[in-house]
Amino acid sequence: MPPSTSGPTPANTASTGAFRSARLPIGPRVLGHRLLAAAFAVWAAVTIVFVMITATGDPALALAPEDASAAQVEQIRARYGFDQPIPVQYVRFVVDLATGGFPSSLYSRQTAAQVVLGTLPNTLLLGGAGIAIGVLLGGTVGYLSVFARFRVVREVPISVLMVFQSIPAFLTGILLILLFSLQLRWLPTSGARSWWSLILPAVTVGLSLAPAIARLLRSALMEQITADYVNTARAKGLTRRRIRLHHILGNSLVPVVTLVGLQAGSLLSGIVVVETVFAWPGLGSQLVKSVNLHDYPVVVTAVIVVAIAYVLLSLLVDLLVMLLNPRSRY
Amino acid sequence: MKTQSLVRAPARVAIVMAAAIGAAALLVPAPAAAQIETVTVGIEPLTTLDPGKGRATRGDLAISSQIYSSLTSVNEDGTLVGDLALSWEQTAPTEWTFNLRDDAFFADGSPVDANVVAWNLDRMLKGPDAPMPAATGMRLIAEVTAKDAKTVVFTTSEPFLDLPRRLAWTYFIEPKWAEEHDPSTEAMGSGPYTLVSWDPAGDVVLKLNENYYGPKPAIPNATYRVIPNEATRLAALRGGELDAAFGIDPLSVGQLQAEDSLSVGAIDANKMQTMRINFGAPHMDDLRVRQAINYAIDKDAITKSVYAGLVGPGSTQILGPLYDGFEANREAWPYDPEKARALLAEAGLSDGITIRLGTAETGYVGAAQATQAIAAQLGQVGIKAEIETIPYANWVRYLRDPEGPALTFIAWGSQSVSTPEILAQLVTGAPYAIGPVPAAYDAAVAAATGAADEATKLAEIAKALQVTEDEAMTVFLWAQPQTYAISRKLDWKVRMDDWVRVYDIHPAQ
Numbered sequence: 001m002p003p004s005t006s007g008p009t010p011a012n013t014a015s016t017g018a019f020r021s022a023r024l025p026i027g028p029r030v031l032g033h034r035l036l037a038a039a040f041a042v043w044a045a046v047t048i049v050f051v052m053i054t055a056t057g058d059p060a061l062a063l064a065p066e067d068a069s070a071a072q073v074e075q076i077r078a079r080y081g082f083d084q085p086i087p088v089q090y091v092r093f094v095v096d097l098a099t100g101g102f103p104s105s106l107y108s109r110q111t112a113a114q115v116v117l118g119t120l121p122n123t124l125l126l127g128g129a130g131i132a133i134g135v136l137l138g139g140t141v142g143y144l145s146v147f148a149r150f151r152v153v154r155e156v157p158i159s160v161l162m163v164f165q166s167i168p169a170f171l172t173g174i175l176l177i178l179l180f181s182l183q184l185r186w187l188p189t190s191g192a193r194s195w196w197s198l199i200l201p202a203v204t205v206g207l208s209l210a211p212a213i214a215r216l217l218r219s220a221l222m223e224q225i226t227a228d229y230v231n232t233a234r235a236k237g238l239t240r241r242r243i244r245l246h247h248i249l250g251n252s253l254v255p256v257v258t259l260v261g262l263q264a265g266s267l268l269s270g271i272v273v274v275e276t277v278f279a280w281p282g283l284g285s286q287l288v289k290s291v292n293l294h295d296y297p298v299v300v301t302a303v304i305v306v307a308i309a310y311v312l313l314s315l316l317v318d319l320l321v322m323l324l325n326p327r328s329r330y
Numbered sequence: 331m332k333t334q335s336l337v338r339a340p341a342r343v344a345i346v347m348a349a350a351i352g353a354a355a356l357l358v359p360a361p362a363a364a365q366i367e368t369v370t371v372g373i374e375p376l377t378t379l380d381p382g383k384g385r386a387t388r389g390d391l392a393i394s395s396q397i398y399s400s401l402t403s404v405n406e407d408g409t410l411v412g413d414l415a416l417s418w419e420q421t422a423p424t425e426w427t428f429n430l431r432d433d434a435f436f437a438d439g440s441p442v443d444a445n446v447v448a449w450n451l452d453r454m455l456k457g458p459d460a461p462m463p464a465a466t467g468m469r470l471i472a473e474v475t476a477k478d479a480k481t482v483v484f485t486t487s488e489p490f491l492d493l494p495r496r497l498a499w500t501y502f503i504e505p506k507w508a509e510e511h512d513p514s515t516e517a518m519g520s521g522p523y524t525l526v527s528w529d530p531a532g533d534v535v536l537k538l539n540e541n542y543y544g545p546k547p548a549i550p551n552a553t554y555r556v557i558p559n560e561a562t563r564l565a566a567l568r569g570g571e572l573d574a575a576f577g578i579d580p581l582s583v584g585q586l587q588a589e590d591s592l593s594v595g596a597i598d599a600n601k602m603q604t605m606r607i608n609f610g611a612p613h614m615d616d617l618r619v620r621q622a623i624n625y626a627i628d629k630d631a632i633t634k635s636v637y638a639g640l641v642g643p644g645s646t647q648i649l650g651p652l653y654d655g656f657e658a659n660r661e662a663w664p665y666d667p668e669k670a671r672a673l674l675a676e677a678g679l680s681d682g683i684t685i686r687l688g689t690a691e692t693g694y695v696g697a698a699q700a701t702q703a704i705a706a707q708l709g710q711v712g713i714k715a716e717i718e719t720i721p722y723a724n725w726v727r728y729l730r731d732p733e734g735p736a737l738t739f740i741a742w743g744s745q746s747v748s749t750p751e752i753l754a755q756l757v758t759g760a761p762y763a764i765g766p767v768p769a770a771y772d773a774a775v776a777a778a779t780g781a782a783d784e785a786t787k788l789a790e791i792a793k794a795l796q797v798t799e800d801e802a803m804t805v806f807l808w809a810q811p812q813t814y815a816i817s818r819k820l821d822w823k824v825r826m827d828d829w830v831r832v833y834d835i836h837p838a839q
Binding site: 056057061062063064065066067068072076107108109110119170173174177178181182185188189190191192193276277278279281285286288289291292293294 | 529569
């Protein structure tokens with residue numbers, strides 16, 4: 001039976017046709033709509049964080065001497081405009097942002113953007129390495145749990161991996177430090193001084209992502225394995241390996257890609273725990289410090305960066321899903 | 331030319347990765363040789379290099395105090411010695427004159443003279459960012475003038491006997507350099523070390539300043555490493571990545587003691603942990619209630635358990651031993667739950683009361699666990715204590731809240747090791763004091779602060795201490811344990827104040 005473009009066998013078109021298509025799988029109208037929604041999401045995140053951080057205390061006390069009189073604190077408050085009502089401060093902040101007048105960090109002459117962007121490469125490096133490990137590990141284990149020849153290979157790795165789903169990342173991190181830094185003395189405990197330093201935090205991130213990926217891939221593969229198009233492919237005489245890797249796996253990737261995309265987005269803010277455990281000088285560590293110091297320009301800027309990254313990632317995921325499954329274009 | 335996709339060449343990826351790992355391995359520092367060239371010390375998260383903005387002796391100031399110079403300095407035994415100042419004297423009741431050395435220079439060769447001192451004080455007290463955090467305890471300074479290059483005169487609004495002590499943590503930057511550079515992230519100093527690199531979330535690297543006017547430090551290079559997580563810091567110590575760390579949780583001290591390479595323990599800090607009383611909270615204006623709370627706390631049991639016996643019960647004063655007027659013969663407030671119940675009954679509160687109890691998530695060694703134990707012990711005499719654990723971000727604001735809890739866990743300290751500065755923390759209207767305290771205390775502290783001579787100052791301090799006890803103005807607890815873990819290859823006499831400075835270190839014999 002030839003593959004149909006509208007029937008129940010989108011697999012072949014998805015895994016062959018879509019990748020060959022040079023056309024952007026998303027119309028300008030849809031793209032515009034998405035960008036508008038994205039801008040709204042960023043604005044909402046900034047607003048919520050701005051209101052929360054200003055409502056929980058201004059930084060005047062942190063910028064004043066310990067024994068400053070109330071009048072001196074008030075003087076500092078007025079200098080930075082913290083004495084204004086929150087809506088006024090908010091409008092001024094948004095106008096400043098819109099006109100490119102990005103606020104400076106309260107603790108140095110650097111702009112908040114410089115402070116935040118300075119830490120971003122470290123976080124992207126850690127996040128990227130962590131996702132790569134998570135996808136490789138989760139994907140391999142998920143695949144093996146369905147297609148491995150021996151039962152022990154099908155069941156043991158996924159069971160072991162599931163354990164990590166119930167262990168919080170900070171505990172995984174500490175356990176890895178105890179084993180690889182203290183017991184075996186192979187790797188440094190913390191910091192970002194050499195490539196060796198990346199391994200433990202990246203594995204920690206990877207181990208937090210891999211179980212969900214493995215499980216989802218497993219259930220997707222199980223679902224596809226009995227589909228009609230698999231029988232068709234078999235009837236066509238395709239090799240088992242080609243059916244598994246090209247057809248079944250290809251069709252199972254849609255939910256996995258969506259999951260990885262969503263996790264990658266939330267990872268940007270969730271990575272803070274791993275960064276703290278491993279003293280990794282990234283965006284998360286900076287965010288914690290700036291919240292403690294009430295350095296609100298840096299906090300809000302960090303949130304803007306995270307929100308934009310999240311939105312871009314979800315857009316990217318949608319595009320990928322559309323590439324993998326053309327039906328979702330409409 | 332690289333035109334092939336990496337994906338198609340897994341072997342190349344492997345080779346590149348192997349090369350990268352190999353190169354990285356070469357970059358990992360070799361183990362220290364017999365002569366100690368460098369030490370690595372764990373430190374609190376950093377914010378700024380600017381000595382006008384730094385606050386923490388365990389953090390920012392530990393770094394800037396080694397890069398910059400001050401007029402005076404406090405020794406490990408609490409005595410005041412000169413740094414830039416060769417001598418100083420009180421030339422009038424409200425005037426101090428400091429004579430400066432002539433061999434102190436910034437790295438660019440410009441002198442650290444009286445004009446630099448005056449400019450820096452002006453910046454902290456009157457500049458565009460004034461009053462800066464470093465202006466803490468400088469309320470009485472009215473004017474600072476450079477009489478000549480080597481003589482600087484401080485005029486105060488009233489007698490200020492502790493001024494030379496107060497100036498022990500005031501560090502000076504170069505005025506012209508500061509116009510073109512950001513002192514928050516860069517440094518050009520005159521102290522024993524110079525800055526090599528500064529990463530407030532990673533490593534801060536210092537090396538010896540060859541032109542330093544003072545005694546040459548024994549350790550030529552130092553790295554301060556920020557590791558916020560306690561468990562990771564302990565692992566780094568055990569793994570030999572850190573040579574020293576401080577402020578370790580008392581309950582973690584035991585597990586480090588098994589390490590042969592480390593000397594681990596605690597000394598009493600020059601800082602007393604107490605429960606601050608909110609005199610405006612319900613029942614707290616009643617002396618009997620305040621006394622009952624003091625009687626209800628079994629300090630011996632808590633220091634033995636929560637603090638692993640590293641400290642013992644403190645005496646009835648908020649001063650550590652390095653402070654002027656510290657009274658060594660004072661004893662701890664006795665533990666007597668029966669008496670506590672009786673006092674509450676006398677106050678008509680035999681049915682019990684409910685109070686709020688505030689504590690910080692981090693900051694004071696052992697505070698969170700100790701607060702739990704204190705609440706349990708208060709419960710045994712009929713005082714139900716509801717604990718509020720506050721994140722560090724909101725702590726200062728919480729401390730200043732007039733509606734704050736009846737009791738708040740706090741440790742009092744002064745970088746200047748100045749007694750009037752500590753006592754002033756409890757006076758009516760002080761930023762961290764709530765409600766009116768006994769007038770006799772306010773009067774004694776004011777008299778000690780503005781005393782014209784040492785004898786009067788000490789007499790007034792003694793009066794203030796007595797009022798603190800008689801009026802049960804605070805809940806007396808214990809000294810903060812100054813916990814440490816230091817590599818045995820180092821000879822580092824741990825200080826009772828919080829300074830963590832490499833120039834205090836020598837190689838072990």
